[in-house]
Amino acid sequence: QITLKESGPTLVKPTETLTVTCTVSGFSLTTGGVAVAWIRQPPGKALEWLALIFGNDDQRYSPSLRSRLAITRDTSKKQVVLTMTDMEPADTATFFCAHKDSGMTDFDYWGQGTLVTVSS
């Protein structure tokens, strides 16, 4: 079955770069049309899409955060990595990764999420 699991630091300092990793199983990261997305959720607030990477390595980014984000993958490790630069306290959030199937536009499987706090 399809599973996703996020990992990364629980605390980062302002101005630092965040790196979070999504380790997947049950599907191939290189299948056409399949994608993995990163979505964040500040405490008590709504979901916000950040970035997405397709099976052909095509990457998409939220226009409002594009300059701070990079999404990459390591197919041998079955991992998708998101980096976010210049972190600030307002970036404190739970970061989720999610699976999109080929030909679909919904996210049918989600990881449990990882809470990242930005504080000095």
Place this chain on the structure above:
Amino acid sequence: SSVLTQPPAVSVAPGQTASISCGGDDVGRPSLHWYQQKPGQAPVLVVYDDSVRPSGIPERFSGFKSGNTATLTISRVEAGDEADYYCQVWNSNSNIIFGGGTKLTVL
């Protein structure tokens, strides 16, 4: 920028019907989806492609779309349905948009 507008809160008594709306220009695009999120948990897909229920989702959950408004309807509401609900689309620029979320309270 694209916006999906949801009511912040909806309240309903057990056994009654809850309706949660999602409005905006991009609602009219193909394939709108709904997610349920309980406290401390990841979102769960409850309706995809406007009105299709994934396997394992009760028939009490249904989706409908007309023009620029989509509605998630939960019939015979149970205490366990209390959660936040989010709508989601891919907009005309291929960006993924989530609504602001609706907190469903079961009285």
